[in-house]
Amino acid sequence: MTMTDKLFREGALLPVLTVVLSIIVIWYAGSIRLNSPQLIDRYEKNGLDWTFAELAFDAWEMERPVLPSPHQVGIELKKTVIDKPFTSKRSLVYHAGITLSSSLLGFALGALLGIGLAVGIVYVSTLDRSLMPWIIASQTIPILALAPMIIVVLGSIGITGLFPKSVISMYLCFFPVVVGMVKGLRSPEPILIDQMRTYSASATQIFFKLRLPSSIPFLFASLKVAVALSVVGAIVAELPTGGQGGLGARLLSGSYYGQITMIWAALIVASLVSASLVAFIGIMERIALRRLNGGQAALG
Amino acid sequence: MKTVFKNREISVGLGAGLLVLALMFPPALEQTWRQIPNAIFGVAMLAGVFALVAIVRIAPRMTLIAQLLLLLSALRVALDIVHLDSVQGSGRLGLWLWVSALGFAVWHVMKGFSSQKADATPNSLVDRIVVPALFGVWFLALWEFITTGLGIPRVLLPSPSLVGESIAGSLNVLGADFNQTVVRAVIPGFLMGNLAGFAAALAADRWPFLGRGLLPVGNLVSAIPIIGIAPIMVMWFGFDWQSKAAVVVIMTFFPMLVNTISGLRSSTPIELDLMRSIGASHWQTFKRVRLPNALPFVFNALKINSALALIGAIVAEFFGTPIVGMGFRISTEVGRMNMEMVWASIAVAAVSGSLFYGLLAMAERRATFWHASFRQSP
Amino acid sequence: MSLDTDQNEIVVQVDNLSLEFTTSDGPVHALSDINLDIRSGEFISLIGPSGCGKTTLLRVIADLETHSAGDIRINGVSPADARRQRAYGYVFQAPALYPWRTVRKNVMLPLEIMGLPRADQQERAARYLEMVNLTGFENKYPWQLSGGMQQRVSIARALSVEPDLLLMDEPFGALDEITRDHLNQQLLDLWRKTGKTVVFVTHSIPEAVFLSTRVVVMSPRPGKIIDVIPCVFDKDRTLDVRETPAFLEVAHRVREGLKAGHSYDDD
Numbered sequence: 001m002t003m004t005d006k007l008f009r010e011g012a013l014l015p016v017l018t019v020v021l022s023i024i025v026i027w028y029a030g031s032i033r034l035n036s037p038q039l040i041d042r043y044e045k046n047g048l049d050w051t052f053a054e055l056a057f058d059a060w061e062m063e064r065p066v067l068p069s070p071h072q073v074g075i076e077l078k079k080t081v082i083d084k085p086f087t088s089k090r091s092l093v094y095h096a097g098i099t100l101s102s103s104l105l106g107f108a109l110g111a112l113l114g115i116g117l118a119v120g121i122v123y124v125s126t127l128d129r130s131l132m133p134w135i136i137a138s139q140t141i142p143i144l145a146l147a148p149m150i151i152v153v154l155g156s157i158g159i160t161g162l163f164p165k166s167v168i169s170m171y172l173c174f175f176p177v178v179v180g181m182v183k184g185l186r187s188p189e190p191i192l193i194d195q196m197r198t199y200s201a202s203a204t205q206i207f208f209k210l211r212l213p214s215s216i217p218f219l220f221a222s223l224k225v226a227v228a229l230s231v232v233g234a235i236v237a238e239l240p241t242g243g244q245g246g247l248g249a250r251l252l253s254g255s256y257y258g259q260i261t262m263i264w265a266a267l268i269v270a271s272l273v274s275a276s277l278v279a280f281i282g283i284m285e286r287i288a289l290r291r292l293n294g295g296q297a298a299l300g
Numbered sequence: 301m302k303t304v305f306k307n308r309e310i311s312v313g314l315g316a317g318l319l320v321l322a323l324m325f326p327p328a329l330e331q332t333w334r335q336i337p338n339a340i341f342g343v344a345m346l347a348g349v350f351a352l353v354a355i356v357r358i359a360p361r362m363t364l365i366a367q368l369l370l371l372l373s374a375l376r377v378a379l380d381i382v383h384l385d386s387v388q389g390s391g392r393l394g395l396w397l398w399v400s401a402l403g404f405a406v407w408h409v410m411k412g413f414s415s416q417k418a419d420a421t422p423n424s425l426v427d428r429i430v431v432p433a434l435f436g437v438w439f440l441a442l443w444e445f446i447t448t449g450l451g452i453p454r455v456l457l458p459s460p461s462l463v464g465e466s467i468a469g470s471l472n473v474l475g476a477d478f479n480q481t482v483v484r485a486v487i488p489g490f491l492m493g494n495l496a497g498f499a500a501a502l503a504a505d506r507w508p509f510l511g512r513g514l515l516p517v518g519n520l521v522s523a524i525p526i527i528g529i530a531p532i533m534v535m536w537f538g539f540d541w542q543s544k545a546a547v548v549v550i551m552t553f554f555p556m557l558v559n560t561i562s563g564l565r566s567s568t569p570i571e572l573d574l575m576r577s578i579g580a581s582h583w584q585t586f587k588r589v590r591l592p593n594a595l596p597f598v599f600n601a602l603k604i605n606s607a608l609a610l611i612g613a614i615v616a617e618f619f620g621t622p623i624v625g626m627g628f629r630i631s632t633e634v635g636r637m638n639m640e641m642v643w644a645s646i647a648v649a650a651v652s653g654s655l656f657y658g659l660l661a662m663a664e665r666r667a668t669f670w671h672a673s674f675r676q677s678p
Numbered sequence: 679m680s681l682d683t684d685q686n687e688i689v690v691q692v693d694n695l696s697l698e699f700t701t702s703d704g705p706v707h708a709l710s711d712i713n714l715d716i717r718s719g720e721f722i723s724l725i726g727p728s729g730c731g732k733t734t735l736l737r738v739i740a741d742l743e744t745h746s747a748g749d750i751r752i753n754g755v756s757p758a759d760a761r762r763q764r765a766y767g768y769v770f771q772a773p774a775l776y777p778w779r780t781v782r783k784n785v786m787l788p789l790e791i792m793g794l795p796r797a798d799q800q801e802r803a804a805r806y807l808e809m810v811n812l813t814g815f816e817n818k819y820p821w822q823l824s825g826g827m828q829q830r831v832s833i834a835r836a837l838s839v840e841p842d843l844l845l846m847d848e849p850f851g852a853l854d855e856i857t858r859d860h861l862n863q864q865l866l867d868l869w870r871k872t873g874k875t876v877v878f879v880t881h882s883i884p885e886a887v888f889l890s891t892r893v894v895v896m897s898p899r900p901g902k903i904i905d906v907i908p909c910v911f912d913k914d915r916t917l918d919v920r921e922t923p924a925f926l927e928v929a930h931r932v933r934e935g936l937k938a939g940h941s942y943d944d945d
Contacts, residue, residue, distance in 0.1 A: 015513030023517075034536075066536065126411045130435035137654055139607055144527075145614045145627065145649055148634045149642050153456055224523075232525040239618050247528075255531035255619050263531050271524035278523040570774045573742050577768040578788035578839065579761050588787065592778045670777035670819060 027070050034066040035059040068261040076265040089245070092269045098246040100273055102162050103234035106169020107227050113170065114177025114226070115219075121178070122185040122211075123203075132182075139175045144168070144236045151237060165246075169233035173226040180222025184215025216292055220285035224278050231274040247273075314404055368413075368430070371405050375441050378402060382448045383461075389451020399445050406438045458640045463647060466640035473629070474648050480625040482652055484541040485613040489548025494605060496549065497556025498598070504557070505564045518558040526551055530616040539620045544613040551612040552605040556598070563597025564590050596671050599664040606656045610649060689843055689875045690716035690739055695748035697734060697901075707900030708734045709745070714894065714903065718842070721869055721876045723886035723893045725932065731901020732879045733847055739877065740768050740845050752843070764792060766843040767836030771851055773828035775820035775835075781807065782816040785835045792839065806834040809868065826857040833865075837872075844876045850885070859917055862888060870913060883936075884920055887929045895935035905935035 032055065039058050043050045060069040068076075077092070084091035117135070121128045147168050154164040188210050196206045238248025247270045254263035378398065382391070413431050440460045446452065447459040454462065467474065504511035530547050537543035567590050575585040617627025626645050633641040697709040709731045716722050724732035737743040738750060741757035752760035760766065775784045785803040794802075807813055810830040820828050829849055836844060850858040862885060869876055869889075880886050886893045887909055895905040909928050911919055919925050 015509050015511075016516050017513075018509070019513030019517050126407065126414045126431075129414045129431040130410045131432075133432035134435060134439075137650075137657075144611045145630050145646060148618070148631050149639070149646075152634050152637075153639075157456065228523045228525075232527055235525050235528060236615055239615075251528055251531050252619070255534065258535070260532060260535060263528075267525075267528040267532075270528055274525055275520060275523045568774075570770050570772055571776070574768070574770065574774045575791075576742060577740055577761065577766075578791050579764055580791045584791055588790075589776065592776065668778075670821065 024070055027067075028060065031065065031067040031069045032056050032059040035062050038062075038066070064258065065260065068264055072261055073264045073268065076261045077268060080262075080265055081269070092247075092250070092265060095245055095247050095250050095266070096269050096273050099231065099234045099238065099248065099270070102165035102237070102246070103169050103227075103230040103273075103277075105162055106166035106233055107173050107230035109166060110170040110173025110226060110230065111177050111223060114174040114222070115181055117174065117178045118181030118185060119207075121182050135175065135178055144172075144233070146171075147233075147237045147239065165234055165237035168237040169230040172229040172233040176222040176225040176229070177219070180218045180225075181215055184218030185211045187218065188214045213292060216288055217285075220281060220288065224281045224285075227277045227281055228274050231270065231277065235270060368409055368434070371402075371409055372437075374405070375402060375437070379441060379444060382445055388448055391445075391449030395445075395449055399442070399449075403438070403442070406434060410434055455637045455639050458643055462640050463643040466644040467647060470641065470644065474644060476624050477626045477629050477645065478648060478652065480541060480622075481544070481613050481617065481627065482610070485544035485616075485625075486548055486609045489545035489613065490552055490605060490609040492545070493549040493552030493609070494556045494602060497553040497601070498560055500553070500557050501560030501564065504561055511561060515558065515561055518554050518561070521554045522558065526554070527612060527615050530612070531619045534616060534619045539622055544616045544621075544625075547612040547616040548609045551608045555604045555608070556601040559597040559601035559604075560594060563594030566597065567593045596664075596668050599660065599668060602660050603657060603664070606660055607653060610653050610656070614649065684717070686718040686720075688715050689718050689720075689753060690714070690877070691749075691751045691754075692735075692739075693749045695735075695738065695745050695750055697731075697738060697743065697745045697747075709738070710900035710902045712748070712901075712903055714906075716875060716877060718875055719873050721878065721889055721891045723878045723880055723890040724896060725880055725883065725886045725893055726896035726901075726936065727881065727898060729898040729901075730896040731898065732896050734901065735896075736845050736847050736877060736879050740766060742768075764788070764839045765841055766845050767839050767841040769829075769833055769836045769844070769846040769849040771848045773820065773825075773832040775828055775831055777819060777821055780817050780819055781812065781823070781831050784820060784831055785838050788835060788839045802838050802840075803834075806837045807831070809837065810834045810864065826853050826861060829853065829861070830864075833868075837868075842874055844874050846876065846878045848879050848881070851880070858882075858885070863917060865889065866915070883929050883932050887925060887932060888915075888917070888920060893928075893932055895932055897936075897938075904938060905931075907931050907935065 036055055036059055039055060039062070040050075059065070060072070062068075065072065080090060080092040084093075088094060117131070121132060150167055151164045154160070154167070192210060193206065196210055201209065234246065235248035235251070238244075238246035239252050247266045250266040251263055254260065254266060382388070382395070410431050413434075443457075444459050444461060447457055448461075458466075500514065504514045527547070529550060530543075533543040533546040533550075537546050571589050571593070572585065575589055580588070614625075614627035614630070617625045618631055621628040626649055629645045630642055633639075633645070692712050692714040695709060695712040696707070699706045699708055712735060714722075724735060726732050734743060738745050739752065739757060741761040750757060752765055755763075775781075776787070779787065782800070782803045785807060786799045789799040789802060804813070804816070807816060810833055812827065812830055812834065815823065815827065820831065823831070829852075833846075833849065836846075850861050853861065866889060868874075876889075878886075878889060890909050893907045893909060894903055895907065896902065897904050907928060911925070
């Protein structure tokens with residue numbers, strides 16, 4: 001059970017709504033504050049009198065706002081998500097599809113790599129001592145900075161399209177999976193492993209009957225982190241490809257053409273994609289844990 | 301596979317066999333191979349001694365250190381050979397057999413140092429450093445062997461030595477980039493973001509209603525690609541470091557908020573009952589129990605944020621910068637196919653990221669020495 | 679039977695006390711109609727199966743829970759006032775020591791809260807650590823000590839506020855029997871030396887009978903008192919007293935009381 005579910009059971013709906021509402025109120029207020037200097041300039045240039053109500057209204061409806069108001073973003077979303085056919089290059093669904101496919105591929109590759117490395121680390125002590133410190137170090141370096149280079153280098157040897165972008169996602173994904181799986185595979189109490197030994201279970205049997213099932217809760221916790229990272233990786237990987245497609249490309253072209261509403265819309269779609277992927281893993285987790293625990297409510 | 305690596309004799313035997321094979325095959329084209337008999341002779345001598353020492357194993361620890369030294373010199377010689385004009389880009393089977401033999405030797409020595417730990421020698425700290433360090437050296441050496449031996453084009457993947465030259469040759473530029481990105485954007489942003497997140501967590505703790513609302517929102521934010529606000533920040537705060545610092549503030553805020561809230565909730569009922577039973581005030585309980593219990597969580601957030609902060613600042617630079625900064629350097633040099641410089645920037649970023657992380661880890665060890673993950677049992 | 683504490687003043691006075699928890703399955707009667715007077719210098723054990731409310735009763739005395747009906751007075755005042763006056767020391771099931779404080783600083787914790795001068799804090803910490811035979815371990819961290827030593831530190835901490843009343847909630851429950859016997863003997867010595875009033879929760883019959891002046895037998899659902907059994911043994915008793923017929927007789931009566939409460943039938 002995720003933290004969020006638990007909180008909702010404890011009656012967090014009202015507080016969450018309050019926080020969300022205050023964010024929207026602050027957003028509207030911020031949009032007046034940030035857009036007003038330009039507007040006041042314009043009023044003064046044209047020698048117009050203005051009231052605060054007029055200012056607020058104009059700020060929320062500005063053509064090229066510094067901070068678009070929530071409903072402007074909403075209209076942009078409707079325009080680019082619902083009104084356009086999904087196949088159109090101007091549809092955010094089309095771009096979200098591109099980002100989603102490369103992040104999913106990267107996520108799958110990263111999860112497999114992570115699980116494989118974790119098994120190696122748990123079973124081969126030399127790997128544990130030689131590789132583990134570097135796996136940790138690999139994440140202290142800003143790997144996203146490699147994105148442009150990986151795209152260009154792989155492109156120059158003829159590998160383009162989905163795969164180079166997925167490599168970035170994969171690199172971001174494998175780390176939480178390794179760490180979580182190592183912890184998970186090591187989580188069975190020594191007494192349980194001894195018990196398996198008394199049954200003279202083989203190493204494979206211990207792995208599939210004890211270590212693997214014990215690691216499932218850890219695996220899912222890591223997968224949730226990893227899937228969110230895979231979207232980040234895909235978006236950043238789309239930056240250097242400039243305008244070919246994907247939410248990252250939308251962010252970049254929005255920033256080139258000063259279309260701030262477009263950036264916000266792309267950002268919100270990216271958040272939705274990411275949050276629904278995390279939610280999906282959460283559902284899978286609940287199903288898996290329910291099956292594992294024989295119908296009992298999942299923990300943690 | 302497990303049994304192969306478990307059995308030291310087989311591992312040594314395989315390594316020695318590969319060595320013998322390596323001596324039988326030419327490492328490069330026949331005619332160039334003839335020009336370097338002396339160096340190869342040296343390698344063969346070292347290899348022979350190495351194999352002998354590996355097999356004898358009279359005094360395990362001395363043998364291990366001797367093996368390590370011999371291995372390092374063998375690597376050194378091998379690197380020299382691969383850089384010979386006649387070998388560069390024309391490596392043949394013999395060279396790769398030789399490299400694989402070295403690989404086995406590295407594995408063997410790492411294994412030796414790893415298994416030493418079981419009898420808890422006083423040198424275990426040294427061993428803890430030796431094993432990963434050797435792995436790192438081997439990784440770089442292998443990279444060098446492959447790029448140089450196969451003659452991989454520099455635009456594709458420059459060798460570590462070329463990157464090293466590039467770093468040495470452009471210290472000024474790299475220093476300026478470091479100053480722009482790390483000193484001016486990352487550090488202030490990191491401090492502000494963490495402080496704000498911590499303060500918000502304190503407020504959420506003081507007013508539980510706020511906490512119940514903020515925590516789910518904070519968790520939701522952790523699932524969204526917050527890096528996407530970078531272009532917006534660049535539009536708001538301009539091309540200079542302020543926009544990058546703003547991205548860093550926003551990226552570091554939520555991990556600190558969420559972790560600190562859970563940390564402040566991590567005190568056990570019995571610890572809180574104790575404080576109540578001795579009539580402690582809210583503030584006394586907070587300061588003496590709940591805050592210390594939250595510290596490991598706070599450090600966890602700081603460590604997560606150290607990586608996020610650097611990523612945030614560099615990626616934000618992709619959306620526009622003055623003509624200085626690590627992100628700017630990477631994206632422009634990629635455009636000019638000057639890969640040595642790209643890798644040099646990445647190396648600087650990697651080293652600063654690791655140092656940043658290392659400092660935090662040291663501070664964590666000092667501040668939360670009592671935590672189960674650091675304790676040395678009685 | 680008469681006890682030499684019969685004429686002492688009453689320290690804890692419990693009248694018709696009840697406590698109900700509301701859970702999702704409806705109300706739970708944790709304590710029902712409890713009447714108990716504890717006099718100064720007594721050593722009272724609360725014994726019963728899990729769920730009988732013995733810990734809850736102790737927590738009500740300590741103002742860690744609030745009763746829903748009846749009345750309870752500690753030295754004539756409410757538990758909340760008694761708590762603020764630091765009238766009691768509480769020893770928990772687990773040592774509840776803070777891992778970031780040394781043994782000495784753990785014992786000093788309640789004294790810091792009380793705002794005692796630093797020199798007094800240190801003097802008292804040294805004195806009570808000596809009383810539990812832990813001199814020389816002041817600068818160790820709790821996690822460097824064994825379980826029994828940790829529990830002794832927590833006893834020293836409870837004593838350090840110099841309360842007349844000591845509340846102990848299964849303090850030795852997690853320890854092995856040899857350590858437990860040893861600590862029981864030490865606790866008895868301590869009680870004899872200091873003359874404190876002790877309320878002691880346990881589920882061990884020999885422990886209760888060995889330590890106490892009176893054993894209070896409780897039963898669950900609802901938590902109530904079934905029997906109060908006086909144990910009049912020699913003040914200087916040692917662990918050997920457990921082999922005597924008189925001891926076995928009292929232990930038998932406690933066991934009968936526990937049986938009468940149907941305590942194990944529906945557990």
